[in-house]
Amino acid sequence: MSTTEKPGEPENRTAPTPAPAGVDLSNLDVILRFLLFAASLVAVVVLVTGNQTELVLFQGRPVPQPAKWRYSPAFVYFVVAFSVSGLYSIITTLASLSVIQRPHQKTKFLLHFLFWDALILGIIASATGAGAGVAYIGLKGNSHVHWNKICSAYDTFCKHVAGSLAVGLFGSIVVVLLIFLSAFTLHSRVPK
């Protein structure tokens, strides 16, 4: 019966020391988690649909030469990472929805969310970095080691890669915001 955020409003009379109500931004949490799901889905779909085949001269004859995401380990890691984050975001969106019905369990959930969000952030940020590192070589090449740029030939493929990376970066920012949100909500429940 000690305190709530809104002064004077008593709640939960049975508990000996109820937590302060704190701010409740559960709806924002659900929205952000759904955004993460959308970003993960789009990132994966855009990348895997970007395969492109071009005719390349080989010993004087034009030979069809495909560019596929599967050819680059960095892009494979990207697809795996964002598949994991997509799955994770479905589970946590449901968890976040269920916790709206059970506000007394919210503190425990916030702790779990923070743990797993941090891990997912590490995974998808590194995947975005790996994809971007390889894509930059594809775009500009690296003359020092004679790695030629390929985006002049594979324009559609590179556009898909660029779009996918941009959405991946957006997804990473969403996870950072989710960590902010959980931290802020947890902090607001600590008595001053």
Next chain:
Amino acid sequence: MSTTEKPGEPENRTAPTPAPAGVDLSNLDVILRFLLFAASLVAVVVLVTGNQTELVLFQGRPVPQPAKWRYSPAFVYFVVAFSVSGLYSIITTLASLSVIQRPHQKTKFLLHFLFWDALILGIIASATGAGAGVAYIGLKGNSHVHWNKICSAYDTFCKHVAGSLAVGLFGSIVVVLLIFLSAFTLHSRVPK
């Protein structure tokens, strides 16, 4: 004089609603932040000292051809990112030390730590990913786009890159642990 470790001991009688003492793992926080500083420093130093020059045949004559971290935008990003995290870790180690003296401000600090740790995690995880993506091409090449492996020639350079990436990964894991620690400490201060 306000808080103690042992639960249930009445404390800070002047405040109307004292925070629960919670767990106090400030020492572990300082140690982890120092580890992040050491990892950042080692990652940067090992990468920038890895330059190697080899003789390469060019039009029939051997020509000295250097391999430098500066030649790859991904490695430049890596060095910048870990320089930032090194600087950040110095500042937050001092902040974490100062908060041991002022435990009443700890909750506020934990929130700030969580915010900035999440941001730094995003930066160094993506830098580690970018570096690893490029290093993997250097190690294995990519026959689909005729990017040749270079680690067979530049062995010392590649060893430095690999060492630096391993330490960078370690640094990223340390930041994840820091987020876990702050979240756990904050959670322990919320009344049950």
